Amino acid sequence: MTFPDNVNLRGSVYLVAGASGGIGKSLSTLLHSLNATVVLVDLSTELLVDLVDDLSKSNPNAPKPQVFAADISSESSLKDLTTWYSAHFQHINGLVNCVGLLRTGESLKPISETSLSEWETIINVNLTGTFLLNRAFIPIMQKQRFGDIINISSVSGTQGRAFDGPYCSSKFGIIGLSESIAAEVSSSGIRVQCLLPDAVNTDLWLQNGSTSIQPSLMMTSENVASVILYMLQLPADIYMLNPIIAPMKRPKRRRNNN
Known part of the structure; x- marks a missing residue:
């Protein structure tokens, strides 16, 4: 997908959570190339240092990306983020949550062998994190009467997959949560959308190992x-x-085909 040469996002501020990961990194790079101010959020500043350097070199005329370390599954961490954000920026054009956790270990597990700790970890990062992040920035957008929120779910949010019960549950939940929030805040000029990608060639998907689709x-x-x-x-x-997006190279997945 290409965009006209006249697309210029200078003056716009976008916050990308999970900015050091595959989708988050690519989105941050694209926004920066169009002169947007990009706020990069991830678990630690160290994860983002190289990205900031790369972005600054690729488009030195764009505003320098800003960095904040935050755990989106932590209420106190997000309170610190919004306090910092409000002190540094007058508005926010868009919030995109790219944070995602497939599983806590490398091996596939049936639900009968999934521990409560594993379940809670994935639900907390994917679903509770989405809730907390959206909740944190909605008041800012309501005050300014505009703003975009995009939450990343998955095709696994529309069809359960064997051995990934926690992940699928969290992605189903993100869709319902996004729809609920969208209905609540549309009258304030806030648009909430949810994107459902199929397999993406990122480190997260490669956790599937030998069962993974070819890159x-x-x-x-x-x-x-x-x-x-x-x-x-x-x-x-x-x-x-x-919207569900999928590669044209691979046949559409059927419900009885894991």
Whole structure:
């Protein structure tokens, strides 16, 4: 997906959570290339240092990316983030949550062998983290009467997969949560959308190991970033309802095919 040469996001501020990961990194790179101010959020500043250097070198005329270390599954951490954000920025154009955790270990596990700790870890990062992050920035957007929120779910949020019960449950939940929030805040000029990618060639998907789809049959994180940008640039009075995106190289997955 390409964009006209006249697209210029200078003056716009976008916060990308999970900015050091595959989709988050590609989205941050794309936004920076279009002169947006990008706030990079991840678990630690160290994860983002190299990204800041790369972005600054790739487009030195764009505003320097800003960095904040935060755990989106922590209420206190997000309170610190919003306090810092309000002290440094007058507005926010968009919030994109790219944080995601597939599983806590490398091995696939049936639900009968999944510990409560493993369940809670994945739910806390993916679903509770989405709730807390959205909740933290909605008051800022309500005050300014505009803003975009995009939460990343998955095709696994529409069809359960064997051995990934916690992940699928969290992704189902993100869809419902996003729809609920969208209905609540649309009257304030806030648009909430949820994107459902199929397999993306990122480190997260590669946790599937030998069961994983071949990288040549996956989407790239740059593909997904382009779709996110498109969603952010839609006219203010329309939105995309839970779009599913998938690579054309691979046949559509059937319900009885894991």
